[in-house]
Amino acid sequence: MEMKKWLEKAAQSILDQDEESAREIAKKSLEDDMDPVEMINDGFAAGIRKMGDLFDRGEVFLPGLIIASDAMAAAVKILEEALPQDRRQEKLGIIVIGTVEGDIHDIGKGIMVTLLRVHGYEVHDLGRDVPIEEFVKKAQEVNADVIGSSAMMTTTQIGQKKLEEALKKAGLRAKVKTMVGGAVATDHWAKRIGADFFGETPADTIDKLRRILN
Amino acid sequence: MEKIMTRMGDGFPVEMSESEIRSDLAAGTEDAADRGKIAPLSKEELQYLYDLFASPYRFVSVEPGNEIVLSYDGGALKIVRAAVNVDRVQAMQIHEKILGADTIELGHVDYSFKPVKPIVGTEQTALEQTLMVTHAPLFYGAMPNLGLYSQPDGPHPNPLDLLPLGKIDEARESYEMSVEDAVKDIVFVASAMYDSGADGINMDTTGAAGDPDFLAGLKAAEILKEKYPDICIELGMAGEFILGLHGELDYHGDRLAGMYPQDQVKMAEKAGFTIFGPVVNIKTSRSVPWNLSRAITFTKACCEVANIPIHANMGMGVGGVPMTPHPPLDIVSRASKAMVEICRLDGL
Incomplete structure (x- = not known):
């Protein structure tokens, strides 16, 4: 079977949230001498990106995303075992995330954390009502x-600005990228406080992250 | 070519050409039609919207005779938020007597049913005081706010902690237990306030915690309607579609996750709600013409199938109004006029 077909089948197994099928496709594609890296990036990962888009549209739900993510992890494990050490993919990135101090809104941030993990990022979720110094400490650690x-409220939004200042003070700002989210954040707000970007929706955040970390 | 001043979704002014505005209007309605699987706006409706944005006037309005009901949610909180030192009763009077509100809404600063339960007696007193100095129909409003029923705010395990661990069944069970607790609190508080003389109950920002939150609102309304057949209950939504956090909850056989306004209103009718308030979220990185065209498309589809009055949510970040603490008049008036004249709304 040609590569294009394998990639389609890989993506489809993720969209079907079918772990058994994903494993089977990973194994058989290796037997058919397909490139494991291409299978991961353009097959299984393409499927998970599509799942993220569908979640943004209300066509896929959070538990389905988790199941799809498990299916992808199982397939990737098989494919990575076939790769020499130097071709194995490193983590996409390490992310520290939380809702700023004074703000107890957790649901949107929780969804974002799930999506980031689904897409292969290492995420350290600090929870909600997080003091600025905890962001800094965890990022260093x-x-x-x-x-x-x-930040979900105009009254707590100022915490995002304080975080930028605290990172500069700790000498960390040049080493990390910062992203802001929440109902009241905007592109202009991100620019105004010096954050690297604003994530408007989960799909938008994933897309911008991929570009900024590349 | 002459540029037209309008705004971005975050409220910043932007100058756009005629073709840019027309292009954004077309893209906005197409996006809504695609997502909601509904009809896009017609050429005539898009032309109407273009003329509205091209109008040189600072603000616009409907023609005399086409005015609709103007209601406010969270009214007790917003005057104080603007740093005007008035209490809740005075805030209600300001809404009725100065801002021209046709209905007013009393609510507690926590604005959720759960925290009101232990202080319902205090709320009944505030309601009584408000009723004595106002004439407009008075709602008592709060949010189902299902987030308050899981740890660290409530007794049940936090589903958003369980889901990433793959504990899907446990997360769903937690949501289901939260729904039952929320229904009891909503019914308790709503009954107490209705018994004390409230003209109606507003369940605001329903669905903020996804499909379980929406289900809690529907179940509570069903009980309240059976208990008080004449009660007026308004359902104010939280977003344009129901987030599937549980994913498998249904209401009389219809899965709730992923529902857009035209389906949400049918659930509201079935549960016994009297008024439905759809929400269409704004995208701050897109222009207001794109956002308003999109919001009108969703709201129109909802109005077309509704058998109960529709009072669309229009305000900071919803209904085509920019996400900014003080929504600008030029856009609020354009969005309101378009909502009324294209969607045939019953209220704002």
Whole structure:
């Protein structure tokens, strides 16, 4: 079977949330001498990206995303075992995320955390009502690539600005990218406080993250 | 070519050419039609919207005789938020006597049914005081706010902690237990306030915690309607579609997750709601013409199938109105006029 067909089948197994099928496709594609890296990036990962888009449209639900993510992890494990160490993919990035101090809104941030993990990021979720110093401390501890802060209210939004200042003070700002989210955040707000980007929806955030970390 | 001043979804002014505005209007309605699987706006409706944006006037309005009901949710909280020192009763009077509200809404600062339960006596007193100095129909409003029923705010395990661990059944069970608890609290508080003289109950921001949140609202309304056949209950939504956090909850056989306004309103009718308030979210990185065209498309489809009055949510970040603490008049008036004249709304 040609590569294009294998890629389609891989993506479809993720969309079907079918772990058994994903494993089978991974194994058989290797037997058919397909490139494991291409199978991961353009097959299984393409399927998970499509799942994220469908979630954004209300056509796929959170439990389905988790099942699809497990299916992808199972397939990727098989494909990675076939790769020499130097071709194995590193983590996409390490992310520290939380809702800023004074703000107890957790649901949107929780969904974002799930989506980031589904897409292969290592995520350290600090929860909600998180003091600024905890973002900084955790970022140093795990050597974070990105710090994400969520704010749902105009009254707590200022925490995102304070985070930028705290990162500069700690000498960390040049080493990490920052993203802001939440109902009241906007592109202009991100620019105004010096954040690297604003994630408007889960799909938008994943897309911008991929570009900024590349 | 002359540029037209309009705004982005975050409220920032932007100048656009005629072709840019027409292009965004077309793209906005297509996006809504695609997502909601509904009809896009007609050429005439898009032309109407273009003329509205091209109008040189700072603000616009409907023609005399086409005015509709103007209601406010969270009214008790918003005057204070603007740093005007009035209490809740005075805020109600300001809405009725100065802002021209046709209905007013009393609510607690926590604005959720659960925290009101232990202080319902205080709320009944505030309601009585408000009723004595106002004439407009008075709603008592709060949110189902299902987030308050899982840890750390409530007794049940937090589903958003369980889901990433793959504990899907446990997460779903937690949501289901939260729904039952929320229904009891909503019915308790709504009954107490209705018994004390409230003209209606507003379940606001319903669906904020996804399909379980929406289900809690529907179940509570069903009980309230059976208990008080004449009660007026308004359902204010939280977003344009129901987030599937549980994913398998249904209401009389219809799966709730993923429902858009035209389906949400049918559930509201079935549960016994008297008024439905659809919400269409704004995309701050897109222009207002794109956002308003999109919001009108969703709302129109909802109005076309509704058998109960539709009072669309129009405000910060919803209904085509920019996401900014003080929504600008030029856009609020354009969005309101378009909603009334294209969608044939019953209220704002």
